[in-house]
Amino acid sequence: MISIAIDAMGGDFGPKPIIDGVIDALNVKEFNAVLVGDSKELKPLIPDEYARFITYVESSEVFSMGESATDVLKRKESSIFKAVDLVKNKECQAVVSAGHSGATMSLATLRIGRLKNVSRPAIATLMPTSANKQTLVLDVGANVDCKAEHLFQFGVMGEAYAKQIMRIQNPKIGLLSNGEEDCKGNEVTKEAFELLSKLDSFVGNVEGHQIFDGSVDVIICDGFVGNILLKTSEGVASAISKIIKQNIKKSLLTIMGALLMKGIFKNLKTQIDYDEYGGAPLLGVKDCVIISHGKSSPKAVKNAIFQALKFAGSDINKVIEDELSHFVR
Amino acid sequence: MISIAIDAMGGDFGPKPIIDGVIDALNVKEFNAVLVGDSKELKPLIPDEYARFITYVESSEVFSMGESATDVLKRKESSIFKAVDLVKNKECQAVVSAGHSGATMSLATLRIGRLKNVSRPAIATLMPTSANKQTLVLDVGANVDCKAEHLFQFGVMGEAYAKQIMRIQNPKIGLLSNGEEDCKGNEVTKEAFELLSKLDSFVGNVEGHQIFDGSVDVIICDGFVGNILLKTSEGVASAISKIIKQNIKKSLLTIMGALLMKGIFKNLKTQIDYDEYGGAPLLGVKDCVIISHGKSSPKAVKNAIFQALKFAGSDINKVIEDELSHFVR
Numbered sequence: 001m002i003s004i005a006i007d008a009m010g011g012d013f014g015p016k017p018i019i020d021g022v023i024d025a026l027n028v029k030e031f032n033a034v035l036v037g038d039s040k041e042l043k044p045l046i047p048d049e050y051a052r053f054i055t056y057v058e059s060s061e062v063f064s065m066g067e068s069a070t071d072v073l074k075r076k077e078s079s080i081f082k083a084v085d086l087v088k089n090k091e092c093q094a095v096v097s098a099g100h101s102g103a104t105m106s107l108a109t110l111r112i113g114r115l116k117n118v119s120r121p122a123i124a125t126l127m128p129t130s131a132n133k134q135t136l137v138l139d140v141g142a143n144v145d146c147k148a149e150h151l152f153q154f155g156v157m158g159e160a161y162a163k164q165i166m167r168i169q170n171p172k173i174g175l176l177s178n179g180e181e182d183c184k185g186n187e188v189t190k191e192a193f194e195l196l197s198k199l200d201s202f203v204g205n206v207e208g209h210q211i212f213d214g215s216v217d218v219i220i221c222d223g224f225v226g227n228i229l230l231k232t233s234e235g236v237a238s239a240i241s242k243i244i245k246q247n248i249k250k251s252l253l254t255i256m257g258a259l260l261m262k263g264i265f266k267n268l269k270t271q272i273d274y275d276e277y278g279g280a281p282l283l284g285v286k287d288c289v290i291i292s293h294g295k296s297s298p299k300a301v302k303n304a305i306f307q308a309l310k311f312a313g314s315d316i317n318k319v320i321e322d323e324l325s326h327f328v329r
Numbered sequence: 330m331i332s333i334a335i336d337a338m339g340g341d342f343g344p345k346p347i348i349d350g351v352i353d354a355l356n357v358k359e360f361n362a363v364l365v366g367d368s369k370e371l372k373p374l375i376p377d378e379y380a381r382f383i384t385y386v387e388s389s390e391v392f393s394m395g396e397s398a399t400d401v402l403k404r405k406e407s408s409i410f411k412a413v414d415l416v417k418n419k420e421c422q423a424v425v426s427a428g429h430s431g432a433t434m435s436l437a438t439l440r441i442g443r444l445k446n447v448s449r450p451a452i453a454t455l456m457p458t459s460a461n462k463q464t465l466v467l468d469v470g471a472n473v474d475c476k477a478e479h480l481f482q483f484g485v486m487g488e489a490y491a492k493q494i495m496r497i498q499n500p501k502i503g504l505l506s507n508g509e510e511d512c513k514g515n516e517v518t519k520e521a522f523e524l525l526s527k528l529d530s531f532v533g534n535v536e537g538h539q540i541f542d543g544s545v546d547v548i549i550c551d552g553f554v555g556n557i558l559l560k561t562s563e564g565v566a567s568a569i570s571k572i573i574k575q576n577i578k579k580s581l582l583t584i585m586g587a588l589l590m591k592g593i594f595k596n597l598k599t600q601i602d603y604d605e606y607g608g609a610p611l612l613g614v615k616d617c618v619i620i621s622h623g624k625s626s627p628k629a630v631k632n633a634i635f636q637a638l639k640f641a642g643s644d645i646n647k648v649i650e651d652e653l654s655h656f657v658r
Contacts, residue, residue, distance in 0.1 A: 128568070129568060130568040130575075178556035186473040186474045187474050208556070208557045208559065208560030208562075211561060212561075212564040221557075223507065224554075227507035227508070228536075228550075228558060229537065229558065232561050235541040236562045236566055246459075247592075248590070254589055256586075256589055257590035258590060260582050260583060261577070
């Protein structure tokens, strides 16, 4: 059975939503949940019937969101450090963390280590589309300054994720740019375009709107752009929802209309909801590291665990190393 | 009276929507419309009562969207070239072009010329927010590779636009980054942060979602990021609208609900509609150049003309030059 290390203390709302997510996941799949945290605080949250799937690793310290990521290496008693080290020591096959994402990345890179020929691990996230499928976007925040070869490696990692985890036989990989034409791009993406052209699955430059129309499966960008597009997308969705709500209240008829359409808005929420994916894999490190939002709901934690199970049960890391070895000079 | 040069031939759909937009604008404001194009084609589109506000400059050539921007300098008979030259020669105070935007930029920069101490003109665009105001974002496409000093100049230009055109006394200027903290950013934006700190109106780093919540008035980014965030926003809005439409059709009740909410969706469309702004000013060139979308509707053309009138009647260019002169070493 796959064992998953879970930092039970690191989320913004304490252990409760994380534990609830673990229980929801256990209702659907079998796995060993290794909860890292203060067992005195955690045990009362867990009904007896789940006890046999759960073990505890004691940790009394929490690495807080306000601390500087690199300081985590000295915080060996923190739940996040101990959770990552369970994977490093091969006691677990995956770690899910809703704690400090920078710290999780630092620990993953420096304690677990990078895959062969990967210079920079990248955070990959699934984005909703109107085409009933998802688009994988990477990097969405791990590396703000990227060289062309980093973007190329992201392409190889994204391709492997699409094939091994999303189960797309012939994925389409696009490079995010300021126009679809081959000549478009900034200095770095133009150079990355040349490198990525070596991949059979590379379809060339893509534009921002293609993240949401399902026309490609994987989109490559640096972590600065990735972070901005993620937050821009959230901002648009939230502004639209606010404007609709402001206007609904203006008349009884529209309130009735909104009630009749309630199911649709719920559907929409499901379709574009972060909780549906629940976590972003850190690609390029040995083993499996899933980074969840600090504000993760139980549903998000559950889905992050499902992601971890899929990842840990796949050959993705071997595929990435094999593929990259072809391109080493 | 202000004279506005209008490239009547350059849009994707020919002269008709452009002429209709000019007429709609003339119904609201007085100005001289100088239409550049084939007058034999244009005259039949214009009702007699508007004739006295319209003059023609003959041009038989159209610079097409597929051509390379820099080639436009050799196309002296094209409508876009002649329209820009009307401003260069002081026959008009502004030019509105729905033609090749790269060509318009090249002509504006090389024929009209840059303001003193401006290294790179930038395209500024107004974005809708949920707060009943707009956010100005620049650069959204003129400069894919920017240095810190260019971003600083965009800050000065954006501040001037906010004060002179948007009539905001104490505008807030933010630098788009991957986090609000001062330490966030890539190499270039970190350096730009230092430079922008010299401006009283600079409020620090802002995140993608702040484009749409009205928390700042002006957001600075390079043209690569600006283009991506523009198209990403369009993509999100269009995906949400598609998903809602797909779901409405599934039941009679939701169809009824949608009918009751029709006004709201229309309101939403107005509030987030590009046509409401109609054009993006190219800041940093002498005089006034408004760049409109090739697919501009009459409404977009009308609003682009209103923008041009406001711009041409303001002191913005003097303010930009004065402000920049304080910072020249």
